[in-house]
Amino acid sequence: MNAIAPVGRSLAPFEARLDGIEDPIRHAAVGELRRVGLPGPRVEAWRYTHLRPLAGHEFREAAASFDADPVGRALDESLPRDGLLASTPRLVLVNGRFAPELSSPANGVALPEGVTFERFSASPEFDALATPEREPLVALNTALATDGVRLSVAEGVAAERIVLVSVACAGDEAVSFHPRHSVSLGAGASLELIELAVSSGSGAGAATYFHNPVLTCDVREGAKLTHVKVQKEAAGATHLATVYANIAARGAYDSFTLGLGSDLARHEVHARLSGAKAAVHVNGAQLLGEKQVGDITSVITHAAPDCISRQTIRNVLTDHARGVFQGKVHVHQIAQKTDGYQMNQALLLSPHAEIDAKPELEIYADDVKCSHGATVGALDDEQLFYLRSRGVPEAQARRILVEAFLLEVLDLHEDEAGRALLDTALGAALSLRIGREQVPGQAAGEVSE
């Protein structure tokens, strides 16, 4: 076994499940994990986000059976019943396992033509895009993945959209699940993946569980993958997700992540622009309160000329919440005419809230345009006073300003269906963290022609 004790955190929370793994890829991942351990604060990439909440638990594999009622309720509450989303094909996982009875086509909506779907469990293959040897959480996923979805869109097919929902249904026992998803788009294909992670409130109080998904996205020449993610898991949850995207020439991976839930969350994206004129957007927003920690980490590699990368992140932090943004842009020597932009902004609404930001630019090409910036501030007193002087009560004025700050980045996401999900989730989170709207039905955008 291991001669040297790992430098990182102990694997004890998972140890019982790591023994006796035989599949060679999984076995190698376990070996890697045993060598390095779970990342501790001295690992540069995990300096600001500590995995302490995982310690002291023994995470068991979640049972395959679940209580249908709370899961059904969680789905109903999170997905609007009408509008575009209701008629969008959906794939539902409960505790990391695909639930065919809750998914298309069983729910009456067919998967789009030209899209192939397969469960990971049907033929567990690990996509080469992921790098378990570099990311311990991907190694953990590789070792313990039991299910997930595998989607491929045939060349030239415009597949519209698919909703991917993860419902956690944890009870009194700490469980973890490590779904493995992959999406591949043939040349010229397009798809919007609308991802939603929620918890169903079954047990009393906050159930402890750990959600550790890995998603790989293979975007071929001229294809476009749009990816919207809303993470609103319950207190007690730890959500550590890793996304890998490889974007070929003229392809695009356009993503938006909205982080609202979990005690501890990280959305980590590794995007590689591997062909000329490819584009990647890693936009996102977080609205956190209490003692939540939310981390958005990205590593964007420009490995071909004439590519574009865009990152606009906005954080609203109340109470003792802490936001983390780490953004690395790596421009290879070949990647001339790179156009990179990165902006991280935070609104701190309490003296105890905190944002940690670490931008990193590593540029080896000489003809590039890369800018990055960050702002941190409180609500603007003049703006608050302006609203109040027009009769708007203070609490409502605060909500209007916070919402405006976040809507400016949500506006980067144009698709109506994904936007509906973002707006619904954000509205609920604003009511919880900032204060209710004074007048029901007076949401932004309502006054129109």
Place this chain on the structure above:
Amino acid sequence: MSDFLNISGLHARIDADGAPKEILRGVDLVIPPGEVHAIMGPNGSGKSTLSYVLAGREDYEVTSGAVSFKGQDLLAMEPEERAAAGVFLAFQAPIELPGVNNANFLRTAVNAVRRARGDAELDAVGFLKTVRAATKKLSMSDEMLKRNVNVGFSGGEKKRNEVLQMTMLQPSLAILDETDSGLDVDALRIVADGVNALRSPTFSALVITHHQRLLDYLNPDRVHVMARGRIVHSGGAELAKEIDVQGYASFLAEAA
């Protein structure tokens, strides 16, 4: 004594980088109902500060004096309560609200004020009808309603947007802080029309200005000169014309 607006012995200061700076040094001013008063005075004399203190801006600390408005202690009220009570301030430099749609902002404000005054709120249709009528009267394009509040507005557009808000909120005391500055002749006329449209025995206006022109349209009942944080001289409409010709030198000497 009138029971409309009564400012007496008002002192206010601001914390300027740790050191208190006294700006208002004993303002006395009475505005009876139904009247339009103008305040003129050199730059930095405290006109905007007075308007902010009346509207309830918290940065300014009132150290002594009192303000009663329709029999209520204005200084004890929150800014939103003052708005509900009928105070409206058109800002010298209107604030930009990125991400806040102008129409939504107006509707939120109008309904907040209506709610507080015990009036029925306007639904989307009722609001649109009212706001359309108002923009038409002010020769404003509806396009400005779709934009974010004051963001990217020209100086004149911002001022018009203030007048639109005033029209929609139906105040009983309108304080216009240099709403006429930077306006073209037509816009000036519109501002004056906006104020004149509100005129009634229960409406008063306090118009801060550097120019005679707006006052020609408004025909104020009284003109006051403010210098070094005090009202140092008051007179009729003819005072504005005098100032236009002579400047403030004689009043400053008086105040010193």
